[in-house]
Amino acid sequence: MKLAACLLPALFFVGCAHQGQPYDYTAFKAAQPKSILVLPPLNNSPEVKATYGMLSQLSYPLAEAGYYVLPVAAVDETFKQNGLANAADIHNVSTRKLHEIFGADAALYVTVTKYGSVYTVLNSEVVVAAEARLVDLRTGTVLWDGKASASSAEQNNNSGGGLIGALVAAAVKQIIHTSTDASYPIAGVASGRLMSAGGSNGILYGPRSANYGKP
Amino acid sequence: MMRRLALAVGVAVALVGCKHQQPTLYQWENYQPQVYQYFKGESPEAQIAVLEKDLQKISAEGRMPPPGYHAHLGLLYSVTNRPQQMAAEFEAEKKLFPESAAYMDFLLKNTKKAVQ
Numbered sequence: 341m342k343l344a345a346c347l348l349p350a351l352f353f354v355g356c357a358h359q360g361q362p363y364d365y366t367a368f369k370a371a372q373p374k375s376i377l378v379l380p381p382l383n384n385s386p387e388v389k390a391t392y393g394m395l396s397q398l399s400y401p402l403a404e405a406g407y408y409v410l411p412v413a414a415v416d417e418t419f420k421q422n423g424l425a426n427a428a429d430i431h432n433v434s435t436r437k438l439h440e441i442f443g444a445d446a447a448l449y450v451t452v453t454k455y456g457s458v459y460t461v462l463n464s465e466v467v468v469a470a471e472a473r474l475v476d477l478r479t480g481t482v483l484w485d486g487k488a489s490a491s492s493a494e495q496n497n498n499s500g501g502g503l504i505g506a507l508v509a510a511a512v513k514q515i516i517h518t519s520t521d522a523s524y525p526i527a528g529v530a531s532g533r534l535m536s537a538g539g540s541n542g543i544l545y546g547p548r549s550a551n552y553g554k555p
Numbered sequence: 556m557m558r559r560l561a562l563a564v565g566v567a568v569a570l571v572g573c574k575h576q577q578p579t580l581y582q583w584e585n586y587q588p589q590v591y592q593y594f595k596g597e598s599p600e601a602q603i604a605v606l607e608k609d610l611q612k613i614s615a616e617g618r619m620p621p622p623g624y625h626a627h628l629g630l631l632y633s634v635t636n637r638p639q640q641m642a643a644e645f646e647a648e649k650k651l652f653p654e655s656a657a658y659m660d661f662l663l664k665n666t667k668k669a670v671q
Contacts, residue, residue: 393591397587408654410626
């Protein structure tokens with residue numbers, strides 16, 4: 341009982357701290373990136389499909405946010421032809437070199453932290469979680485970072501409307517049809533949450549969006 | 556009077572409803588699932604067939620394919636050894652998205668070297 345009394349204010353504080361801190365977009369606004377090079381994500385999950393499952397879901401939110409997104413498969417081939425076959429090596433290439441080859445203004449470094457089924461006593465759910473960092477390739481400055489996750493267990497209406505709501509609905513439908521690769525559509529929802537513009541603490545809109553320059 | 560009002564409200568609601576659903580900048584069709592197929596090592600010919608068919612649908616509707624669409628098709632033509640179609644797709648990407656120019660030129664130059 342005493343423990344509960346102690347925990348309650350603690351919870352309250354954690355809740356507040358999260359909301360009170362507005363994201364500092366100074367560097368992002370100054371850099372005005374137009375194009376984004378999405379690097380193959382690092383995979384910290386045990387599922388080998390995570391890197392390419394996630395990589396093939398990241399173009400949609402970024403392009404719809406108003407950025408030019410370099411063709412992810414062609415980029416991956418270019419790395420392979422230069423002897424870089426895994427994400428860890430690719431993430432270590434200098435920003436100067438990346439800018440020289442790809443001509444992109446910024447690069448997106450993603451790390452997948454969860455990808456696949458989580459089993460509980462009564463149920464199983466598919467969870468995808470990832471962290472991302474947007475880096476200016478001309479200066480090496482970090483412009484933005486954030487994280488997001490998605491789960492197949494959230495099929496109710498509490499996912500909200502709009503783009504994410506539609507993504508969740510589509511993902512659930514896809515899972516029913518393709519149970520063999522259930523993480524892939526969930527990666528799409530996680531990617532949409534991670535990289536959509538216009539949300540709190542999300543990335544800013546890019547120059548191809550009608551909302552460019554708006555908060 | 557009451558009916559007219561109801562009608563007006565109905566139209567207004569319908570309009571608001573339409574406005575709320577923002578159209579996407581691009582028509583995506585199967586671009587991302589096909590990119591996933593590529594990474595999984597599935598047949599490039601089958602991917603070309605899907606992407607070319609979708610492209611016709613996109614242009615018929617007067618919309619724009621997303622960034623990377625033409626470049627990805629170019630990659631598929633490159634791996635199936637059709638350098639002319641490959642070059643045409645890289646050029647199409649460049650025309651639609653000038654931001655891609657540096658990388659498309661890099662790809663065009665490199666594949667030219669490989670052909671010679």
